Amino acid sequence: MPDYTLKIRRYDPESSGPAYWQDFDVDLPPERSVLDGILKVKNENDGSIGIRCSCQAAICGSCAVKINGVSALACNTKLSEASAHAGAVDGAIVVEPMGNMPVLKDLIVDMDAVHWKKIQRVVPWLLPEGDPPEREYVVPAEAMIDVTQAMACIQCGACVSACLSLEVDPDFIGPAALAKAYRFVGDPRDSHSEARLRDLAEDPHGIYDCTHCFACIEVCPKGVAPMDQIMRLRRRATGDYEIKDANNGYGHEHGFVKIVERWGTLHEAQLLPRSFGEGSLVKGQTKPAAVMQLIQALPTALRGLRRRKVTLRKALFHPKLPDQKQVRRIFREIETKEERLELNLYFVDEGGGAAEKEPAMGDAGAER
């Protein structure tokens, strides 16, 4: 049997010493999991290694750790895979506690202090209108399947651990809690969609704090795609309720879309004023309140000019795409649709490829 080395990050809160690395060799078949390896060591060599685990089948969400720097469930990661991407120079599989949460002992982190606090933040229970009906609520089948993607979340915290925005802004509500929020916003039985969206849009650490890095989607072991849920929250906030938030999330999205419609590519010099205002800076359509923010952004712009990252010419005269008409046609095509169609990767159709079924399967049902 192959020999694997697990390099485990140890931390004993009862000693005065700092965290340290400890290597353990395990003989296990390659298809066994990293958790199997850790449990073998724990059972046979050192019972004091701390790791939460229970189901060993990727459903209880207990054993999320970082394996070779990547957040994952230990039970859901094969030793062979982990070894192929070994994090240490000597080929050892590096196992350490999740990020963005305080470590309590060895691989155990304080999820209450971060993850569950954020979940609690999004009012995580259904708020239906009035008394329930005698029978069930009648809602579109697609809507239930649509929110089942968010419902598939097992609260393992892998996305919280991997989130780059959280690293910069610890107050960011974060991917897991925002996916949980979509579970209610997208649920036709919930009567507080608009209030929820307004709350999450106005919060400076809310839906517009996500930087689109895809880390949460990559690490999620259940295909919840938290960032997709955040983007859906944004589209509902802007498209359905036109919530013009203090974070300029609405303005930014609106400006971005308008610029692409007009030039075909992103005209960076126009993006800032249009995000903060209603229109062109040159034509004086920018809101007075935005001017202050624009002035604050000036040093950055000047630095860019000085370092020749932009030139005045490029900044002011942006070329249009040669076939700009085609871009406008795409816009017209989409905007004249009666219902917004969304690609829901939770469905896979007969053909197998998720991308093939774009027109047929959407969460249109959830769009009322």
Add this chain to the structure above:
Amino acid sequence: MPQHDVLVIGAGLAGQRAALAAAEEGVSVGIISKVHPVRSHSNAAQGGINAALDPEDSWESHAFDTVKGSDYLGDQDAIEIMCREAPQEVLDLEHLGVTFHRNEEGRLGTRAFGGASAARTYYVADITGQAILHVLYEQLMKHSQVYRYEEWFTTAIVLDESGACAGAVTRNIRDGSMELFSAKTVILACGGNGQIYNPTTNALICTGDGIAMAYRVGAPLMDMEMVQYHPTTLAGNGLLITEGARGEGAHLYNAKGERFMERYAPNKLELASRDVVSRAEQTEIDEGRGFPDGTISLDITVVPRKRIHEALREIVNVGRDFAGVDITRAPIHVKPGNHYVMGGIKTDSDGATTVPGLYAAGEVACVSVHGGNRLGANSLLDTLVFGRRAGRHAASRSHEIAMPHPSGAHLAEEERMVAAVVGRERGGRRVSEIKAELGRTMDKHVAVFRDRDGLRRALRIVRRLKEQATTVAIDDKGTIFNQDLLGALELGFMLDNAECVVLSALERKESRGAHYRTDFPERDDEAWLKHIEVARIGGDPVISYSGVTMTRWEPQERRY
């Protein structure tokens, strides 16, 4: 000393449902769990929850299927209650926010399940247990008057001088402090004991803690010999492939390519009750018609791909991640594996045990609604209906009595016990060695087919292991998250469970439901249409019997 009118131990579906029901009665409720509530093993219930909600269906039909499934060992009064209350329970869950599958009209839609005469299983893809568990936890977060003790390990139930339940001793896993809770009523809702078997579909936490703690304070256990082997588990690791797969139309084949269920259950085929299907599979394997790895094959490819991805998504993942098989394209090898214990702490239909103030609900309990064999998708129902009833009844009892003041001596005794384990010098076997031998023994001798010799051997081994467990030493000497210590305490609970299972299996000299004795291959209603109880009296297990409650269904021959 924390005090609660109702103290719930265990926070899976039964525990959370009990806590919410008790809180609705306006009493003070605490809920303790050795893991965070959403880590509970209720998560693993994939297929769904049974209810005769469709106007075309009837609770009587559901009840009869359950009685027949139980091989007539289930108590029919309790089964009637469960099946009558099932539709409202499902509707209540729907109103709380469970994202149940809908049909084209947007109403609740069903799938077929084993042993049922109608498609009455309501579901959320194949994550039904998880979806309900997380929605109940949403409600717990909403009801802040329910005090949650997450990651607290209960070591013992405490009685007062009169023999009534007075609270529990627990250990806060995070800081290692021991605490005596006083409680007017305690509801045990801490699940089954699958870890006494290896392999098992059960999570590592399913160590029979509640069953053992109740047994240790004298509450009788019932039907403990009735251990369900699920027909479709992965060889090796024992992971579960939902019965929903067969409900959606998947077939079972032996290595010769025969759809062998045609011979065992010509009418229901793959959707016969679980004991029947597991026995059929084991027979095929034992008689040499299985695959070399001791399995038969489950072919899900007959189910349309879109439907698989929509309704069986989780097992697509399980197949891919844990068996390396794309179940939409190829059959997957499965075998019967330990899954559920029908037996447990004997309760009435309000969850009350024979110890005043002590309640039990869910897999830890034996009402008995499952008798000799539980139908798929009746376990979620059991947890919810009897969790709610236990919560309500415990709350109303707590209105009538004063807060007990359990003696601090109980706490001191548990602290001494813990200190002894932590302080013990290494000499004997490791916890993991004893646990592994226990698991192997149970899976070898107390499985689908049993006989006297095997059971007696198992009993000897279990008793030797109990002896060895008194000398286990642990590596972790700390207080914060000392999981090593918890493992040693769980081992003690497991061995008590195992002893009761083996003793009861030795006692039942007939074949009924999941209990099949090759030395007594027939059902014997004359002698054995009765429950076997085991209770600890004077330190030793003592067997007794009690009658099966019949309301309207006389025992018949069981055919599927």
